[in-house]
Amino acid sequence: MWKKIGRLFVIKTRFEACLIIYALAVGAMARGSAYLHEYPGIGGKLLLVACSGAVFLAGAKIFDCLRYEQAAARAKMAD
Numbered sequence: 001m002w003k004k005i006g007r008l009f010v011i012k013t014r015f016e017a018c019l020i021i022y023a024l025a026v027g028a029m030a031r032g033s034a035y036l037h038e039y040p041g042i043g044g045k046l047l048l049v050a051c052s053g054a055v056f057l058a059g060a061k062i063f064d065c066l067r068y069e070q071a072a073a074r075a076k077m078a079d
Contacts, residue, residue: 017066021059028055 011017032048039047 011062011066014063014066017059017062021055021062024058025052025055028052 011020028051032051035047035051036044038044
């Protein structure tokens, strides 16, 4: 039972990864927009850039991990 529920939280395809990255980006840009209103000037702009940069780093890591897991699964099936 717990394994079935746990599988819902596993990213299996690039499409699922893109959906998650999109959701992260929407949230980060909303937070960045709030930073622009809270901290006008260069401080708010730097925080906005930091929010968007975090999404780029997280997206790259998600895609790398997905590629690694798929390669490991192919290697396991080949043996």
